[in-house]
Amino acid sequence: MRTKIKMSMLMLLVMLLSFGSVAGAEGVKKTIILGTSADYMPYEFHKTIDGVDTIVGFDIEIAKEIAKDLGAELIIKDTSFDALLPELTSGRVDFVISGMNPTEERRQSIDFSIPYYRAEQSVIVRKEDEEKYSTMESLEGARIGVQKASVQEGIASKISNATVTSLDKIPDLLLQLESGRVDAVIAEYPIANANMNAETMAITAAVPQSENDEYAVGVRKNNEELLNSINQTLQRLIENDLVQQYVDEAGDLAAGRVKEQLNTVEFFWKYRDYYLKGIQYTLLISALGVFFGFILGLLLALMRMSGMAVLRWIAVSYIEVLRGTPMLVQLFIIHYSLTSFGINFTPIQSGVLTLSLNSAAYLAEIFRAGIQGVDRGQLEAARSLGMSRKQAMRHVILPQAFKGVLPAIGNEFIVIIKESSIVSFIGVFDLMYQAQILRGSTYAPLNPLLVAAIIYFILTFTLSKLMGVLERKLSSSDQR
Template sequence: MKKLIKIFTIIFLFLMGLAASPLTSSAEAASKKVAAGTVMKKIKNSGKIVVGMSADYPPMEFTKNVNGKNKFVGVDVELAKQIAKDLGVKLEIKNMDFDSLLVALETGKIDVIISGMTPTSERKKSIDFSKIYYAEKSDYFVINKTNKAKYTSTSSFKGKTVGAQTGSLQYTSLKKSASKANIKVKGLAKISNLLMALKSGKVDAVLLGELNAKTYKTNDSSLSLVKSSLSQAQMGNAVGVAKGQSDLVSAINKTINKCQKQDLFNKKYIPAAAKAMKSASSKKSNSMIKYSSYFATGLGYTMIITICSITIGLILGVIFALMRLSNNPILHAIAVVYIEFLRGTPQMVQVMFVYFGVGMLIKNMPALAAGIIAIGLNSGAYVAEDIRSGINSVDPGQTEAARSLGLSKAKTYRYVVFPQALKNIWPALGNEFITLTKDSSLVSVIGVGELMYETGLVQTATYRGVMPLFITMCIYFVVTFILTRLLNYFEKKMNLTSARS
């Protein structure tokens, strides 16, 4: 019991120290750090503007397959291009979940947000906004066409479950009106997932903005619309900018004024987006074979993440297993804190912390590197426990015999203990490797183009939710099946070697 209390005390002190560390305080002061009007200077010096968006919101922003390559298209993309052109820089788009955009802006991962974002009073506390560039009149409930007679008005959804994209104005509207309207709210990060939930009966309707809702209805004959009467001021969409960047806001407003004066949104941007969506949703264009390059790209990144993370996990696992077995109380305490903390916190949170938190101290950290580091660190904690259990499973007499023959402690571990421990823990290590391969999908939340990320792009581009998931599931199965066969092969080789000796 005393040992357990000591361990929890160490972990508590570690967390308290982390909370008071410069890393955490820098996270809280992220907006203050970019409040000196430096973003415009950064854009000019780098020669590019990094725009964050959630490309699952047609016709504002979505993806299209052009000659086997992914292309971002839509109203917001055209506006982003015009802003970059007027600033005389190149455009770089970072695609991520909508509810990750604000923290990405505050931590400097992106320069601006152009993603159909409404400048609510809550958001204005964290970031600044340009003027409204496009305003929608109302929201609509998207329903299955078979329920058209059942749902005719907002009151029809009493006691029903309505979905909305987390972080969106529609989600906020639902949450505020849920108790009064007697509506159950279901929030998901991707609209494509919401529509799959609708078609599978998990939700009764999905609340979307007018343009977005009408777009999905036009491109999917199985859907129908019901106009929403939930009270919510429709302020429209604006460009999000970090606090204090008045020069950048002014430049963006000039571009918006020019676009509005020439009526580019209604005359050019929206019609072009509608044309792109029509061609993308046609049976000829949305064949899964045409999107094979997406899956291939995603698989490539998945394997890179898996191999690199396994390497990091093995190295850290050995180090921290030996530290935890050490008689040195400091090394032992460090290993305990590392292992218990990483095993006791969600891996997705760790991925986001490394990218957004640690990434503020290490400027320009690529999302891929952050994902590999986070997954590798997490894997190291589990591998450390596997190795520790393997070492403990070796008969102490083996160590005593080796030492009595004159082997040093290091050579005893290397030639006697580790080979036997590896044989004992091989199945557990194999399970960890397979699990890590599947866990690589978590890095999609920070915009890494692995398999699940690319699957989301295919879903958005083709308006098909289930088939891309089925293909991805099959790819994961093939990869893990091959990995399992390889692990079993080496396990048999070790058993044969052991039997001969």
């Protein structure tokens, strides 16, 4: 039995490592990884081309030229905008292009290329408010939406008495505007023109001024060879007026997007391939998180009940720290901070590790409560029959403890499935990641999230029922 368990654990570890890694056969091929936030139409955005979800935009065309001049294959990594700098500084991407301004604050952590584009800022409002917010002075005291960690955030912060709402995604900001939660959204003109709903929104005559409205390519500090190569490529593109050509072509691609009037069921059916892919990743990460969290949680529970003070201290410290800090912070520490020590996990590995470590802290307390809930006389009776303490714990105490805390364990497993959505922040293609892709590539602000919510409910409801069946089966022996 022990051999079978060890083999199963080994197979799961191999699957995890192989799933998250690039095949060794490809290692000899030169690649360069681009980091971008593909929700910034027409700079970079998702579009279905020949039935395949593709990241397009004029920033992407520039990145392709950079890769071609380097003689490398371009790999595109899509993530949230405010995660781009950690992705770059941790070495997970080689360069970033995402409509990024080379601000002095960003220059403290990364280097920038020469500017390749300059764009005007604009203000988007609801159509009925177009005259009301026709000047920058009229925005004083207004509720303003901007993209997080952007130059527009700096512009909005300087508007007197304005309430600033900073979000990751442009579609989220436009949804805030459409629902009346903000009065205006500050964005660059190409972004505003490509993303807004022209039927309900308008670009006002107000023109925000910024100290830094140029865009540049970001690279890690002291990577002079790559920086020089990128500058040479950009110089060539600028001299041949190719950047403006890319801008025009991307604008045409963005303009070809049509708002669809689909209900939730129709939306799911049309984009079912996205969701099916997301379900696979969500189930994989959740299953592995449950498996390793269960093992580690049981070990921690036994350590906390150990007679050795050192083991108790380690277990208590672990449990308190992991339960007392947000899981998202833990995910970022594991995925980004550990690279400083030469530990470089793939997004899937980081997601599974975070879920396992966090879940183990809660399961440890559940197991401890279950073990302490078993009458002490059970242990004494087992010892009197000649069992060692380990045998008594394995054959008598733990089976009864598991039966008593099974509902709490099932609840924790359900929580893991829901909380697995945080891995979308580091670029894992789970359900939430797919929903965000669809929000950016369609005009549907709510349907992608509604479909994802329904799928999460189906997964958790099914697991809840299965846990109920298991609970009744284990309890059948108690019936008299």
